[in-house]
Amino acid sequence: MGMTDDKPLVEYPRLGETVFQQVGNWQVVMRYREWFEGDSSGPISVQIMAGGDVTQADLDMGIGPSVVRQIDFRKAAEDRRKQAQARPESAGRTFEDITKERADERAKILHVLLPYGITDEYLAVLAQAYIVLVDSGESAVTKRLSEITGRAPETIRAHLKMARKHDLLTSTPGRAGGQLTEKAKGKIGKVNSVKGAEMYAELLARRR
Template sequence: MRDRETELPRLEELGVLQTIGPWQVSLRWPKGTDQGGPWYMEVRVDPTAAPEDAVGGISSTVLRQVDFRQAADAWRRLRGAPSSEVDRLRTIASAADDLSKIIRPLVNDGLTDEYLAWLATAYVTFVEAGVDSVTGHLSDVVRRQPDTIRSHLKEARNRGLLTAVKGRAGGQLTDEAKRIISVGLQGDGIGESISAVQRRMGPPV
């Protein structure tokens, strides 16, 4: 008899990642399947989460918050997208992860100019990449509600760190924001991380 594991369908390379508090949930489907829920789910602590946030470990409360319907919808969109668009979506997800490692520790210190400058950097990066729901992506990066993100972006503009584009999303970093970022890029590997983000993020397909 063959090993049972060899009889399972090969899993898709594409998958969906959800963030629930300090946990990351990865969901994947069998290759060739076009309906139904995932066959594989992995829950692990978010690398950017504080250790104290994960005290108590994974519980049924965490699992009940997994949005299987949303994950299935996202997976079907990925399967139907051209390979170039899939690559772009992966790049966006990777960029969000890099930016979160920089921004999340800063937000704990309040609305400092450094935090707002980095938030503005993430905002401009996502807008120029043509992502859907820029505020939603920033909400995941910072772990704050969308309304909070909007108020923080407004504050960044009020402090002269981010320009405004009348009537639509957009704007550019000001010279002051660039100065703050350039200081933050010195040491701790942050420069390499944000440079990698900027290299990977290209114009929308």
Template sequence: MSNEQEGGPVVVQDLGPWVIEMQWPKGATQGGPAVLVVRPKGGTGYPPGGISSTVLRQIDFKEAGEALRRQTAVSELRSEVRERYEADRTQRLKRAAAQGVTDEYLALLASAYVTYVNQGGIGPLAHLAERVGKSQSTVKGHLWQARKRGLLTGSAGRAGGALTEKASAILARIVPGAQQTNPDTRDEE
């Protein structure tokens, strides 16, 4: 029913042959929309008579505002869950790093790396180095080791890759609820 565009959240309503898009400014959850777009529903052709006052009176601004607030609440909840998950992940990573360069540590590091890169994160080495408390060159070496030990696919010198089955098995064993917990990548740590 709704999605988010550049200007702010958008709520979509279906009114027969018409689609109504209402966009609010970023951060706004009260009042009416700042932008209103009325267009023919795709594939139905141009409705006879065009946009009329009857069509405009059918727009349910109250329901759109309620939908906006529901959308905002869900988005905030997802953000809180993601932040809590990442804080827990950082603690697991630091504890594992304190035990040395084990397969468990490398699997956790590889998982954090893959998730960060797949989410479009910039500077994954700096990001991970800060989280683990190691230098960027150390983290780079650890990722290289993860690849050598068969925990991470991809080529050196290129960001990204994927966890191997071996890494996934380690994560399933050491991370409580690994298959269900991650809000971003349900199949990795």
């Protein structure tokens, strides 16, 4: 998932719908990010594998350009939309809704981690919440993070500065936001859900 030094690290989106297609004797599996109203993005991964009717000739020839050209991305996009809209929680959901859900989830995780001090895990999740809010167009990011954590805005600024110092958050001169580093992603991997954060907090409590 890492990039070269001159390119920003990317944070992969949360997976949403999975669409299947049959192309000849090959099975195609397309995975998309979480759907929202008006989203027309393509799949974030495409997997082609032998289907149940695959022949020895198919396997000998393997997957070539002719197989890839037969993938119907337009139909897959429509199938994805129908699949998402069939779920009550997805129908009518906007990009802003998804952003708010992510920010709210980060807030819950931060509340679990806060009593255990300024750990790298806390700083990484704070940095992630910061990026989510910046990308959503939030006009008062520090104030919002202050409300989420119950910490003063000055404290939040100090913690974000600490996250950068600990190599958890990159910075671009003159611009808000940044990217999570690979180190931050490793830290977040331990606490990437409320349940995960609670389990990690229990471990910290036992070490005290």
